[in-house]
Amino acid sequence: MQQKLEVYNEILRRLQESNHEEANLPGFDDQLWTPFNSLPTRYALDVNVERAEDVLTHKRLLRLAHDPANRPAIEIRLVQVFLGFEGYMHEITFSTDDKPKLLSQLTSLVADIGLNIQEAHAFSTVDGWPYEETEQLRDALAKEVSKIEDREQFRIKYDTNHVAIPNDGTDVWEIDPKYLKFENKVASGSYGDLYKGTYCSQEVAIKILKPERVNSDLQKEFAQEVYIMRKVRHKNVVQFIGACTKPPSLCIVTEFMYGGSVYDYLHKQGGVFKLPNLLKVAIDVSKGMDYLHQNKIIHRDLKAANLLLDENEVVKVADFGVARVKAQTGIMTAETGTYRWMAPEVIEHKPYDHKADVFSFGIVLWELLTGKIPYEYLTPLQAAVGVVQKGLRPTIPKNTQPKLAELLEKCWQQDPALRPDFSEIIEILQQIAKEVGDCGEWRKEKSSGRFLSVLRRK
Known part of the structure; x- marks a missing residue:
């Protein structure tokens, strides 16, 4: 509330000092409070006090949107920007009632008419439209808004010049x-x-x-x-x-991921993960994979080469070249991935589901632990035959933290049903992290060795 009041008072002062006609009307100060009072605190943080008149526009749009016939109320204006050069963009403001997914639908229609959102706050600034055609942009948006209620949840966007890409109502993301x-x-x-x-x-x-x-x-x-x-x-x-x-x-x-891949760090840079850092990496990967599985996406090629590091030592899952949305039956049969990390059911062309990724994660954990390539003395095909026919698994080092060793064995169980989900894996890893002495705050602390420093100097 204090933040709201400070911004409100500054906006009021600027409008009154500029002798804005509306600002001199009786009761204006109470009316001006309407957008600040009805919108969340982040609105006050997003408003540019240098452009105090913007709040009057927002106030008018909020008033218009009270009538369902006017929803969403739209205002578009041309703004001058300086991004190393002088240019122009359009600022689009929507005001409407709060409906599930409505914001994403409005964002989608912005993309549908060829615009690129450059930044989004309580309002969005976009480019991709001739700066002199503001009225035409308003007409184009109004036309697209009218289609929202009739928009199919899933459709195929295709023309003779484009690859067919399933469209689920999100942005088209086409790049020039x-x-x-x-x-x-x-x-x-x-x-x-x-x-x-x-x-x-x-x-x-x-x-x-x-x-x-x-x-x-x-x-x-x-x-x-x-x-x-x-x-x-x-x-x-x-x-x-x-x-x-x-x-x-x-x-x-x-x-762009400045740290490169975990594979390069381990096998080309000669890096070694101490246990606290290993757990950081493993938890990052598990959270990314849990998110994918919650959204019914199976990666199908999880390995150290597909785990990338950013400049803040955050690990991210990458390369979705063979990933798939899980079939409605929940099972798949196509063999895909990389033999040394591949689950036995995938190698055998048996039906498989998201638990195939869990098996691969177990191999990745071993990779992090040892810094070695799985089954390095075997050819990929020999390794695959051993995994399927002989129950072959990498040898866990004797000095491995007991609960971590137990987790490895759970992940690469022959029976997929016995492997844990990533939500369970995250809990196990976080518990191990607490036990090795970081007391739950390990994620916020900087490691003494800065394990990516060798990569960052490249």
Whole structure:
């Protein structure tokens, strides 16, 4: 309330000093209090006091939205911005009643007419529209708003120039390639290359498919990856920024992870995780995987190479090239992933579900613990045969913390039903973390060794 009052008093002072006509009317101070009183505290934090007249606009829109016939009330105005250069954007303000998913629907329609949200507060500033056509933008938004109630929850967005991508009502996320700048190549594979680059001055990772390798099957894989990445947003999942879905320039753009992969840290940089740091990494991964499973997404290729580190030592799950939304039956049969981390039921082409990821996580835990490649003296195929036919598992070091060793064995049980869910894994790991001396505050403290410092200097 104190924050609200401070901002309110400053806005009132500025409006009265500017001799704004409305500010001189009787009872204006009480009327001005309406938006501050009816909206949450974050509204006061978002309002720019340098533009005090904005509050009058918000007050008017709130009044309009009291009538259901006016919902959502919309105001659009041109704003001048300075992002290293002088430019223009449109500021869009919606006022409406609070309905589940309505904000995401409004956000979706902004994308549907070709706009890109640059920042979102109590209002959103967007670009992607000619600055002189504010009235036309208002008409386009009004037209899209009218469609919201009739919008299907699931549909396929497809035209002759685009890869077919399932659309569940969220943003389309199409990126114009001209805003991408490629810098150094980070990695290369048989089907695509990974680059460090920028998108609208933001540092990003760009995974681009090699045009000569693109066929109908690869396009389907690409479309599936975009579809899944559009659905997820979690601090322990690499953030999707957008995609170019117009052949032949098929690429996926994500946040750039400065720490590289856990695999590189272990096997190329010679890094070693002490137990507190190992637990930090394991909990980050578990939280990301729990989120994916809660959203019915099976990763299907969980391994250290697909775990990336950001500049704040947060670990995020990456690479959804073979991930899938779980079938309604809850089971799948296709063999996919990497043999050394693959669950036995997947290797045998038996029906499998999200517990296949738990098996892979057990191998990842062992990888973190030992810094070694699983079954390093066997070929991948020999390892797969051993896992299925002989119950082969990596050898747990004798000095492993007992509860951690027990968790490893639970995760790679032959019977998927005996493996824990990630929600249970998180609890076990957090309990172990407390027992090794961090008293529940281990996540907030900085490790003495700064285990990523060697990578950050690269």
